[in-house]
Amino acid sequence: MAKDEMNPAFKLIGTRVLRPDGLDKVTGRARYGADFAAPGMLFGAAVRSPHAHARIKRIDATRALALDGVKAVVTRADFPTGLTGEDWNLQENCMAGDVALYDGHAVAAVAATSALLAQDAAKLIEVEYEPLPHVTDVDDAIKPDAPAIRPGAADHSVPDGMPPNVVRYFEFGHGDLDAGFAEADIVRAQTYRTEATHQGYIEPQACVGQLGADGKGEMWVTTQGQWYVRWMCAAVLGLETAQLRVTPSEIGGGFGGKTTVFIEPLSLALSRKAGGKPVKLVMSRSDVLRATGPTASASMDVKIGMKADGTMTAGRAEFRMQGGAFPGSPLNEALECAFAAYKLPAVEHIGHEVLANRPKAAAYRAPGAPMAAFAVESLVDEIARELGLDPIAVRLKNAVREGDRSSYGPRYKSIGLVETLEAAKAHANYAAPLGPNQGRGVATGYWFNHNGDTSVSMAIAEDGTAQVSVGTPDIGGSRASLGLMVAETLGIPYEHVRVNVVETGALGINEPSHGSRATFASGKAAVIATEQAIAEMCRRAAAEWGIEPEAVDWVEGAAQPAGPNAGKFPPMKIAEIAGQMSSTGGPIAGHYEGLPEGVGASFGTHVVDVEVDPETGRTTILRYLVVQDAGRAIHPAYVEGQFQGGAAQGIGWALNEAYIYGEDGRLQNAGFLDYRIPVACDLPMIDTVIVEVPNPGHPYGVRGVGETGITPPLPAVANAIAAATGARLRRLPMNPPAVLAAIKAVRGG
Amino acid sequence: MSKIHVTATVNGDSVEFLADPRETLLDALRDHLGLIGSKEGCGTGDCGACSVLLDGRLVSACLVLGVEAEGHEIETIEGMAGPDGTLHPLQRKFIEHAALQCGFCTPGFLVASKALLAKTPDPTEEEVRYWLAGNLCRCTGYDKIIRAVMDAAAEMRGAA
Numbered sequence: 089m090a091k092d093e094m095n096p097a098f099k100l101i102g103t104r105v106l107r108p109d110g111l112d113k114v115t116g117r118a119r120y121g122a123d124f125a126a127p128g129m130l131f132g133a134a135v136r137s138p139h140a141h142a143r144i145k146r147i148d149a150t151r152a153l154a155l156d157g158v159k160a161v162v163t164r165a166d167f168p169t170g171l172t173g174e175d176w177n178l179q180e181n182c183m184a185g186d187v188a189l190y191d192g193h194a195v196a197a198v199a200a201t202s203a204l205l206a207q208d209a210a211k212l213i214e215v216e217y218e219p220l221p222h223v224t225d226v227d228d229a230i231k232p233d234a235p236a237i238r239p240g241a242a243d244h245s246v247p248d249g250m251p252p253n254v255v256r257y258f259e260f261g262h263g264d265l266d267a268g269f270a271e272a273d274i275v276r277a278q279t280y281r282t283e284a285t286h287q288g289y290i291e292p293q294a295c296v297g298q299l300g301a302d303g304k305g306e307m308w309v310t311t312q313g314q315w316y317v318r319w320m321c322a323a324v325l326g327l328e329t330a331q332l333r334v335t336p337s338e339i340g341g342g343f344g345g346k347t348t349v350f351i352e353p354l355s356l357a358l359s360r361k362a363g364g365k366p367v368k369l370v371m372s373r374s375d376v377l378r379a380t381g382p383t384a385s386a387s388m389d390v391k392i393g394m395k396a397d398g399t400m401t402a403g404r405a406e407f408r409m410q411g412g413a414f415p416g417s418p419l420n421e422a423l424e425c426a427f428a429a430y431k432l433p434a435v436e437h438i439g440h441e442v443l444a445n446r447p448k449a450a451a452y453r454a455p456g457a458p459m460a461a462f463a464v465e466s467l468v469d470e471i472a473r474e475l476g477l478d479p480i481a482v483r484l485k486n487a488v489r490e491g492d493r494s495s496y497g498p499r500y501k502s503i504g505l506v507e508t509l510e511a512a513k514a515h516a517n518y519a520a521p522l523g524p525n526q527g528r529g530v531a532t533g534y535w536f537n538h539n540g541d542t543s544v545s546m547a548i549a550e551d552g553t554a555q556v557s558v559g560t561p562d563i564g565g566s567r568a569s570l571g572l573m574v575a576e577t578l579g580i581p582y583e584h585v586r587v588n589v590v591e592t593g594a595l596g597i598n599e600p601s602h603g604s605r606a607t608f609a610s611g612k613a614a615v616i617a618t619e620q621a622i623a624e625m626c627r628r629a630a631a632e633w634g635i636e637p638e639a640v641d642w643v644e645g646a647a648q649p650a651g652p653n654a655g656k657f658p659p660m661k662i663a664e665i666a667g668q669m670s671s672t673g674g675p676i677a678g679h680y681e682g683l684p685e686g687v688g689a690s691f692g693t694h695v696v697d698v699e700v701d702p703e704t705g706r707t708t709i710l711r712y713l714v715v716q717d718a719g720r721a722i723h724p725a726y727v728e729g730q731f732q733g734g735a736a737q738g739i740g741w742a743l744n745e746a747y748i749y750g751e752d753g754r755l756q757n758a759g760f761l762d763y764r765i766p767v768a769c770d771l772p773m774i775d776t777v778i779v780e781v782p783n784p785g786h787p788y789g790v791r792g793v794g795e796t797g798i799t800p801p802l803p804a805v806a807n808a809i810a811a812a813t814g815a816r817l818r819r820l821p822m823n824p825p826a827v828l829a830a831i832k833a834v835r836g837g
Numbered sequence: 838m839s840k841i842h843v844t845a846t847v848n849g850d851s852v853e854f855l856a857d858p859r860e861t862l863l864d865a866l867r868d869h870l871g872l873i874g875s876k877e878g879c880g881t882g883d884c885g886a887c888s889v890l891l892d893g894r895l896v897s898a899c900l901v902l903g904v905e906a907e908g909h910e911i912e913t914i915e916g917m918a919g920p921d922g923t924l925h926p927l928q929r930k931f932i933e934h935a936a937l938q939c940g941f942c943t944p945g946f947l948v949a950s951k952a953l954l955a956k957t958p959d960p961t962e963e964e965v966r967y968w969l970a971g972n973l974c975r976c977t978g979y980d981k982i983i984r985a986v987m988d989a990a991a992e993m994r995g996a997a
């Protein structure tokens with residue numbers, strides 16, 4: 089459907105209604121992961137390896153168990169053996185087996201009658217380690233003589249003769265690369281590096297787990313995906329999946345980091361060993377940073393050929409990524425996003441996945457895409473600058489459009505890259521005057537967006553109001569968006585719809601709120617479910633009127649005869665139909681189970697102005713503009729919020745955030761004081777432009793907005809610093825010492 | 838370790854609890870008094886999610902011991918709305934401006950903002966940003982939070 093055809097006069101879609109959970113959240117009533125308590129509950133604590141790599145020779149819990157009030161200790165011996173593949177990875181990451189693989193790796197856990205007692209007991213568990221050689225840096229880990237972290241972990245994709253820590257290798261691309269580079273007027277190749285960062289959700293992981301000897305269990309947990317927690321815990325503990333019931337709490341941020349399990353299986357294992365008493369586990373901030381998923385770190389070679397007029401002729405990307413001591417870094421996504429914005433006749437991608445002695449990487453907002461953008465968008469900027477071309481003009485010249493083949497294969501359906509570039513160019517920020525030591529940077533970013541397993545049910549209440557049960561936890565206002573879509577479809581006030589995020593027993597399986605899918609997938613499913621309920625209400629009215637159901641239309645919250653030929657009956661309102669439902673055929677409801685088709689990818693363009701202090705190397709963000717294609721902004725305020733939040737995280741990654749490992753392989757900055765995320769005085773207001781190129785695959789045009797926004801900031805800030813100082817930083821973070829050194833290098837100081 | 842009996846005033850009510858001497862005020866509020874609105878994001882004074890007022894002064898409840906509350910007045914997020922539930926202008930403006938996404942940082946921001954406006958009823962944007970620099974929000978990029986605080990301040994000045 090073309091943009092203009094999809095412009096009906098919505099009553100509710102696009103309005104800034106109040107979110108349904110707002111009152112609970114401003115009064116402190118909302119219950120998050122650590123706010124749940126169960127009668128008879130015990131408290132747990134984990135014992136974690138202080139070594140980056142060490143054989144566990146002995147664990148002795150005698151002294152801990154002798155404390156009054158200590159009820160259970162678990163080690164890997166309490167978990168089933170024989171797991172394979174990702175199940176084994178999950179189990180191993182939750183609780184070390186023979187070898188602790190990173191600083192912070194759990195090796196034992198204890199449950200006691202109070203949290204303080206559990207912490208005391210954890211200190212009394214004696215663990216004897218034999219330290220092993222370790223490696224934490226991606227470029228060191230890929231060396232042929234690096235300590236082998238998990239011999240035999242490489243999959244069949246790795247050619248013989250590769251270094252021991254390479255566990256996955258792949259190549260893809262199309263076109264004649266040599267011919268492409270030969271056609272270019274200028275070919276440049278550079279290497280870029282990004283450090284691992286953490287999602288940095290303010291709420292640490294927390295759960296209460298209860299598991300009986302009968303294999304039936306309950307869990308209350310902060311998570312992006314209760315069904316993922318269920319299958320992962322079941323796999324790690326060898327339980328029957330459906331015997332576990334998982335209820336999600338309100339979630340205090342996730343950004344991908346709460347799509348997997350860490351402490352959750354430990355609480356169930358402790359509960360089982362303590363006779364089935366519920367066990368609460370809450371992570372400390374330092375454990376969150378040491379042991380829950382950061383993102384991968386990357387080392388990336390990029391080569392681009394460009395004609396003098398800005399036409400790109402070929403691109404090549406070879407990335408090395410470490411995602412900890414386990415496979416699963418977002419290498420594919422990174423490479424697939426690398427050149428996604430560009431129409432390239434020839435492109436080649438090569439990926440090496442490498443193990444290192446770090447925690448298992450978890451997803452982090454557009455996994456892989458920010459790193460790739462840092463490399464490619466920096467190099468595009470470098471070449472454009474060398475050729476004296478405007479950065480937006482170069483991107484417009486090569487921008488992919490609907491029908492073009494993407495760099496990673498499939499042809500694009502409707503996309504809005506050109507629209508975001510044009511809107512950025514037209515924005516006042518792009519023409520704002522710059523002073524000394526100030527510079528402007530531009531970059532684009534891409535994310536695929538995602539559908540995933542989706543189950544939704546909706547039902548009409550006796551008074552004609554509606555309830556919607558979804559399986560995607562609400563992190564950033566999705567209950568408001570879903571409520572708007574259902575109310576719009578039903579033709580009733582927004583306030584008459586209640587959206588509930590439900591436990592695993594209430595619906596078929598759902599993937600987590602990840603991949604920017606909640607508003608797209610649960611939204612589409614909710615609209616389909618609502619249409620079923622509407623069809624049923626039309627049938628009830630038709631039966632009452634004695635006409636064919638096809639002769640009934642649904643208009644503004646009421647059934648009415650489709651036309652004069654259908655008969656002359658006054659509209660039958662939803663409340664009337666609902667009030668009689670028990671006598672006209674019983675409950676009225678609708679549901680959806682499936683993989684909603686029609687995902688719409690999203691592009692964004694960011695423009696940032698910085699000022700760099702030449703004395704200190706400190707970068708100040710003066711202006712920041714996010715332009716992104718939302719498809720349709722169901723609730724514009726929360727779309728802006730996603731844009732702004734993504735930009736802020738990207739700015740943090742660009743300027744400050746990084747995992748710092750010491751020579752001893754220990755994380756040196758496991759706290760918010762030293763792992764410094766942006767604070768209010770680090771940022772200006774973040775300007776936003778919501779571009780709406782509706783996604784024809786969604787009833788209201790939604791694409792998904794959560795992820796694209798973290799992609800462009802890394803290169804946009806680097807490009808702005810280069811514009812301000814003449815110094816090009818190809819390594820993150822661009823903190824004051826790094827910028828100062830780069831300035832000195834170009835000035836020959 | 839034996840527990841210590843503590844008497845304090847919390848949100849205008851006099852309360853008593855038994856605290857382990859190692860427990861923080863945040864633990865006491867959450868675990869003994871059921872006031873779970875104050876959050877623990879770090880436990881080390883770096884995130885502001887546990888912000889409360891101690892005798893009117895803004896503190897991180899994770900850095901105060903529960904036993905130190907003896908004889909003092911504490912105000913938490915639960916005491917911010919009126920007794921009949923009427924929201925404080927800051928609470929209302931946070932909802933109206935969509936100044937929360939996950940909402941985990943929200944109680945801390947509200948308590949800290951209230952302390953700011955008590956001292957500085959007409960703050961500049963810069964003053965708000967610096968005052969709130971001790972409160973971390975990972976979701977919003979702060980834009981809408983700052984707007985909500987400025988707007989609430991304007992309304993409160995107008996109403997005063």
Ligand code: FES
Pocket residue numbers: 876877878879880881882883884885886887888897898899900
């Ligand atoms: S929990 Fe007190 S400052 Fe973070």
Ligand code: FES
Pocket residue numbers: 290340341936937938939940941942943973974975976977
């Ligand atoms: S709204 Fe999530 S941390 Fe602030």
